[in-house]
Amino acid sequence: MGFDDYRNYLGKFVLITNITLFLLILVLFAVKGFTSEELTELFKYLVPIKALYLTALVKFILKQQKNPELLRPINQNIQPLFKTLTKLVFYVHIGSLYIFILLSAFNAISFDFLIGAIIALETFFGIYIGLIIDDLFGKSAS
Amino acid sequence: MQSSNRRLFIVFIFCLVIIHDTSAQLNKASTNFISTQLTDYKNWLTHTNLNTILTVDTAILLKEKYVLQMRIKDAYNWQRLVWLSDSAFQNSLSDVLLKRFAFQMDLKQTNCEITIDAVDAGIGISWEKGKAVTKVWKKMGIISDGVALSLTRITNLNALGPLNTKRSIEDIKRRLQAGLKQYLKQYQAKIEKFRFEVIYQLDNSLILEISNIVDAVLDEGYFEHIRLDFSFQQENNNVKLVYDIKGKYGAGLIWAPQSSRYRDMIPKYDAAVQRFSLKMSNKIGELLK
Numbered sequence: 001m002g003f004d005d006y007r008n009y010l011g012k013f014v015l016i017t018n019i020t021l022f023l024l025i026l027v028l029f030a031v032k033g034f035t036s037e038e039l040t041e042l043f044k045y046l047v048p049i050k051a052l053y054l055t056a057l058v059k060f061i062l063k064q065q066k067n068p069e070l071l072r073p074i075n076q077n078i079q080p081l082f083k084t085l086t087k088l089v090f091y092v093h094i095g096s097l098y099i100f101i102l103l104s105a106f107n108a109i110s111f112d113f114l115i116g117a118i119i120a121l122e123t124f125f126g127i128y129i130g131l132i133i134d135d136l137f138g139k140s141a142s
Numbered sequence: 143m144q145s146s147n148r149r150l151f152i153v154f155i156f157c158l159v160i161i162h163d164t165s166a167q168l169n170k171a172s173t174n175f176i177s178t179q180l181t182d183y184k185n186w187l188t189h190t191n192l193n194t195i196l197t198v199d200t201a202i203l204l205k206e207k208y209v210l211q212m213r214i215k216d217a218y219n220w221q222r223l224v225w226l227s228d229s230a231f232q233n234s235l236s237d238v239l240l241k242r243f244a245f246q247m248d249l250k251q252t253n254c255e256i257t258i259d260a261v262d263a264g265i266g267i268s269w270e271k272g273k274a275v276t277k278v279w280k281k282m283g284i285i286s287d288g289v290a291l292s293l294t295r296i297t298n299l300n301a302l303g304p305l306n307t308k309r310s311i312e313d314i315k316r317r318l319q320a321g322l323k324q325y326l327k328q329y330q331a332k333i334e335k336f337r338f339e340v341i342y343q344l345d346n347s348l349i350l351e352i353s354n355i356v357d358a359v360l361d362e363g364y365f366e367h368i369r370l371d372f373s374f375q376q377e378n379n380n381v382k383l384v385y386d387i388k389g390k391y392g393a394g395l396i397w398a399p400q401s402s403r404y405r406d407m408i409p410k411y412d413a414a415v416q417r418f419s420l421k422m423s424n425k426i427g428e429l430l431k
């Protein structure tokens with residue numbers, strides 16, 4: 001897998017997992033896993049940080065559309081450490097969010113704990129994800 | 143190189159902002175239970191219109207008791223409020239305030255106290271010998287202007303009754319416990335075990351707590367937690383019965399939520415609570431025939 005393919009794969013992964021995360025929350029709300037007050041609170045914590053990631057990604061997609069040159073594959077090998085690090089950060093981050101949200105809907109953990117977990121996850125992974133997204137889809141990528 | 147450093151600097155500033163913001167929010171989440179319950183208590187005060195005279199400061203844990211700290215202008219306005227509320231409540235104002243606070247914090251009345259600070263007095267409400275006892279201490283040398291604050295109207299507080307019956311108090315308690323347990327069991331949640339508890343029982347009062355029920359009060363599919371509070375008064379051959387109904391709801395799939403996740407049904411589901419109160423009123427009447 002070339003660099004561009006890997007970048008496209010990660011872009012799609014972030015987009016799809018984030019959209020399905022919001023869909024999952026809405027489904028859980030519909031089946032009474034969350035009250036309307038809890039749904040509002042959950043979105044209050046998730047939306048700002050998710051919007052930051054997705055904005056960089058969407059900007060890159062729009063630029064790609066205007067400038068197809070960006071799509072041209074670059075003969076650049078991916079360093080195994082880079083691949084492992086990015087996969088680890090993205091998979092653990094989104095996976096943990098899914099698990100904590102599901103656990104809270106089933107009352108295995110309290111809602112306050114869920115909010116604390118989201119804050120901790122976003123604080124810890126937010127820095128790394130911000131750096132990776134900026135590097136892959138930010139100005140430098142263009 | 144310069145452009146790269148600038149980019150790194152922006153990312154660093156962005157990270158600092160996230161860390162600062164999230165650590166502040168983390169602190170906020172740890173005190174969430176008390177603040178959520180206090181918000182519900184304030185909403186209830188607003189719902190009853192008592193908030194125009196009485197305001198909530200905070201709640202603290204003091205000597206193994208939760209103390210709700212409130213504020214009122216002066217002792218004159220407190221006396222006026224007690225007098226005005228006598229006609230609106232079936233119980234005394236102190237009793238209503240203390241029981242609502244205990245329900246909100248998910249505790250027994252014996253574990254709760256209320257202190258009300260006024261310019262010229264301090265007012266303390268605690269639960270002693272089966273009833274709410276109010277003590278007023280005058281502050282030496284301070285006189286208030288005695289201007290009455292306006293209070294529009296104290297609205298319905300879901301206090302029901304009085305209901306008169308010739309049965310003995312012990313018989314009434316037995317009938318209520320058995321009859322209501324059977325009646326409310328039809329609303330039990332699918333997997334969680336139905337809970338019907340007598341949490342307080344003295345000669346003149348009976349408090350029942352029912353949890354892990356669904357769709358008894360609301361038709362929303364949430365878990366519900368109800369507290370039924372009965373007071374009895376012997377009058378010649380009759381027993382006068384007064385009661386009120388308080389309810390909370392909480393979300394969750396299959397398993398019931400922890401107490402911190404329940405929210406007061408008032409004021410959001412006021413109409414549903416009133417409808418349920420009428421239903422219970424009929425049922426209690428039937429049980430005591």
